[in-house]
Amino acid sequence: KAGVTQTPRYLIKTRGQQVTLSCSPISGHRSVSWYQQTPGQGLQFLFEYFSETQRNKGNFPGRFSGRQFSNSRSEMNVSTLELGDSALYLCASSPGQGGHNEQFFGPGTRLTVL
Amino acid sequence: AQSVTQLGSHVSVSEGALVLLRCNYSSSVPPYLFWYVQYPNQGLQLLLKYTSAATLVKGINGFEAEFKKSETSFHLTKPSAHMSDAAEYFCAVSDGGATNKLIFGTGTLLAVQP
Numbered sequence: 001k002a003g004v005t006q007t008p009r010y011l012i013k014t015r016g017q018q019v020t021l022s023c024s025p026i027s028g029h030r031s032v033s034w035y036q037q038t039p040g041q042g043l044q045f046l047f048e049y050f051s052e053t054q055r056n057k058g059n060f061p062g063r064f065s066g067r068q069f070s071n072s073r074s075e076m077n078v079s080t081l082e083l084g085d086s087a088l089y090l091c092a093s094s095p096g097q098g099g100h101n102e103q104f105f106g107p108g109t110r111l112t113v114l
Numbered sequence: 115a116q117s118v119t120q121l122g123s124h125v126s127v128s129e130g131a132l133v134l135l136r137c138n139y140s141s142s143v144p145p146y147l148f149w150y151v152q153y154p155n156q157g158l159q160l161l162l163k164y165t166s167a168a169t170l171v172k173g174i175n176g177f178e179a180e181f182k183k184s185e186t187s188f189h190l191t192k193p194s195a196h197m198s199d200a201a202e203y204f205c206a207v208s209d210g211g212a213t214n215k216l217i218f219g220t221g222t223l224l225a226v227q228p
Contacts, residue, residue, distance in 0.1 A: 004157070031214050043204065043218035056213045090157055092214075099146040099208025100165045103216065105157035 001026055004093050004106035012112045018079040021109045025072050025093030031055075032074040033103065034066060037088040046089075049074055050097050078111075086113045116141045116207045120219035128227050133192040135222045137179075137205030140186065146208035147188045148216065149179055153201045161203075164188060175199070200226045 005024045013019050025032050034046040045058040049068035066076040072093075078085055088110050092103040121136040139145055146165050150158040162173025169181045179190045188205060202223045209215040 033214050033216075035216075035218075042220050043206075043216075045209075045215050045217070048214055050214075056209075056215050058215075092158075094214050097212050097214055099210055099213065100163075101214055102148075102160055102163060103214060105150075105159070107155075107157045110155075 004091055004104050006089075006091050006106040006109050008109060009107065010110045010112075012114065013081050014114050015081055015083060017081050018077065019081060019111060020075055020077045021089055021091075021111070023074045023076075023091030023093075023106060025074070025091075026104055029093035029095050029104070030072050031094040031097055031101070032068055032072065033092045033094070034074070034076050035090045035092065036060075037090060037108070038086070043090075046076065055097065081113045083113050085111065087111060116143075116145065116209050116217050118147075118205045118207050118217060118219040120203075120205050120222050122222055123220065124223050124225070126225040126227060127195045129197055130194050133177075133190070133195045133199065133224065135190040135203050135205075135224065137188045137190065137219060138186050139188060139205075139207050141207055141210070143210045145210075147179075147181065148206045148208075149173065149177070149188075149190050150204045150206060150218075151201045152204065152221075158204065161190070195224075195226045197226050197228065200224055 033048040048056040088108045094101040149161040205219040206216040
């Protein structure tokens, strides 16, 4: 089975712009979660989607949003980019919901905001 | 609220020596605990997980971890370090309930000296 794929792998944007990141989960997985990784804050949970519904949301401003499509692919969007949004954004997929489930991570999208 | 604490942001061992990476958790419910490894410019790879089936959990690449409820610990060990083990290691706890949300520790960067 193919793993979790994320596109693009690298992005450079300027302050004030918006960006959309894409995640394709492992075939058959219906849950997708997003995390932000920065040197200062570490790994922080952004949101979780299951069957096209947002099930959980982290403590991020409303500029961060996401969605999930019927084929389980997910996108996240960041509007009005700030320098502090520079980070590695990781997507993880899981076959179901529940803390016991293993999550499979993609390689991440490295976003640089200038 | 669930949380994990990783003691030691940097650990250095000699090749062939014991690897011990420390993780303590706080959880209001029986926890699901995970160890992930991250190589440079890559996503997270699951090493092992504890889901209450057995207190000694064996993972990939010769790693194992022991769940000790009395000490609220889930330390990661490997009897003999290999150069390829050099990476960053993250301990995580599930947020509980029907969510896939993981709460990560701050990570431990493992260096292996020849």
